[in-house]
Amino acid sequence: MLIQGAEVDGVAGVDVRIDPGEGGRTGAGRIVAVGRGLAAQVGEDVVTADGGALIPGLHDHHVHLRAWAATRWSVPLGSVRDPGEFDRRVRDGAVSAPSGAWLRGVGWHESTGGALDRYRLDALTGARPARVQHRTGAMWVLNSAALRVVGAENAGPAGIERDASRAPTGRLYRLDDWLRDRIRRAEPDPFPAALSALTGEAAARGVTRFTDATPGRDQSETDALAALAIPQHLTLMSPPGITGPGVGPHKIVLNDTTLPEAGELAETIRGSHRAGFPVAVHCVTVEQLVTLLAAIEDAGGLPGDRVEHAGVVPPGSAVRLARQGIAVVTNPGFLADRGDVYRRDVPAPERDWLYPVRSLLDAGVTVAAATDAPFGPADPWVAIAAAVTRRTPDGEVLGPHERIYPAEALRLFLEDPDRAGGRRRIAPGQPSDVCLLHVPLEVVLRDPSSTHVRATFG
Ligand SMILES: [Zn+2]
Structure with missing residues (x-):
């Protein structure tokens, strides 16, 4: 296809021809020409x-x-915090769930959410089947539509609570197995519809690539994800031994209670490197980063090695990361989402070392960014804006010395830490997945937001 009259690297009136490859799924598509006055070929799609x-x-x-x-x-x-908030969340959930899917609520307790039965739930969820689990796990509350689907209105095992007229109240005690079996037969798997909705929304924000960082994914789940028809190219971090298209770095999760010795971690890293895989190491505390640095200096870095989050980076660490060529994948969106919690809960001096970017770039570290959805805001433009302002929801600036320029913030999502070629550009031979904005880049960078995205291609 041919995109005519675009602005590329600040130059107006540029035409770009892309060949998306086999249906765009393989990532093999390429930009084939960039220039002025490229003429459309017979049968070629043209976008102005x-x-x-x-x-x-x-x-x-x-x-x-x-x-x-x-x-x-x-x-x-x-x-x-109160029954009103319970109502709001359940009502919103019922509106946004994929059509045909059950709504599921977890963690409800009457001391905060208020008493619950089928009738209160009906008023919030309408005709969509819904079930809410008590915090103890010992009880589910079903709405009327759900009671009908599982066949609990007039029959069913003991454990279905009934009122004086023998009608179910909606409360089912210790019937998990029975319920699961009934629901599985009645409900289509909601995952494909939900995934298609969210990947479509991500494409509308300009996202053409995802790396799934879920730890411990097995081979069948990896195969299932790799086979999905979604608009994005997919890289799958995986444990050792998993194979298939898109299988990327080996994910290593560190946590403070089970933190290995540096020597032990170095051995794990060497094992991945020997198998030809870089590592992606989850690090959110000082202790974890200190252990990783010692381990990677022992094992030696491999191109593609990366630190996930790098939540706290004490002084002196950045140069050591740079020396090993290990990239950082940071989450500026967390500052916009929970920055005030950090301000309250993270003691000095660590507060000044939170989710740094400027000091890493200055030390020569490759920095890329991620939303960590669903654990952070899913819009990358929120993260781009947050990397620039570092503003919390209350409007405070967290670590002003770590702010970066808007163009640098956008680049965090154009980096390719897994690939020797580095950051992607609009140039012949580069990958074909591109994002067209409504206006010149300078206008977008003044006010980074997904509203500027017109379409993605390739
Ligand atoms: Zn994560």
Whole structure:
């Protein structure tokens, strides 16, 4: 296809021809020509850019697709403060769940969410079958549509609570197995519809690539994800031994209670490197980063090695990361989402070392960014804006010395830490997945937002 009249690298009136390859799924598509006055070939699709900037498609470098999709039909209720908030969350969940799917609520407790039966749930969810689990796990509350589907109205085992007229109240005690079996027969798997909705929304924000960072994914789940028909190219971090298209770095999760010795971690890293895989190491505390640095200096870095999150980076660490060629995949969106919690809960001096970017770039570290959806805001433009301002929801600036320029913030989503070629560009031979903006880049960078995205291609 031919995109005519785009702005590329600040130059207006540029035409770009792309060949998306086999249906765009393999990642083999390429930009084949960039120039002025390229004439459309017979049968070629032509898009008129009207002066909008053409940039490489955004790569969200760390997401969890299954957990993200589950947010479309599963509502967390453990943190609600009062019955009004319970009502709002359940009602919103019922509206946004994929059509035909059950709504599922978890973590409800009557002390915060209020008493619950089928009738209160009916008023919130209408005709969509819904079930809400008590925090203890000992009880589910079903709405009327759900009671009908599982066949609990007039029959069913003991454990279905009934009122004086023998009608079920909606409360089912210790019937998990019975319920699961009934629901599985009645409900289509909601994952494909939910995933298709969220990947479509991501494409509308300019995202053409995802890396799924879910730890411990097995071979069958890896095959299932790799076979999905979604608009994005997919890289799958995996444990050792998993194979298939898109299988990327080996994911290593560090946590403080089970932190290995540096020597032990170095051995694990060597094992991955010997198998030809870089490592992606989850590090959110000082202890974890210190251990990783010692381990990677022992094992030696391999191109493609990366630190996930790098939540706290004490002084002196950046140069050591740079020396080993290990990239950082950071999450600026967290600052916009929970920055005030960090301000309250993270003690000095660590507060000044949170999710740094400027100091890493200055030290020569390759820095890429990710939303960590569903655990952070899913819009990469929110993260881009946050990397620039570092503003919390209350409007405070967290670590002003770590702010970066808008063009640098956008580049965090154009980096390719897994590939020797580095950051993607609009140039012949580069990958064909691109993002067309409505206006020139300078206008977009003044106010980074997904509203500027017109379409993605390739
Ligand atoms: Zn994650």
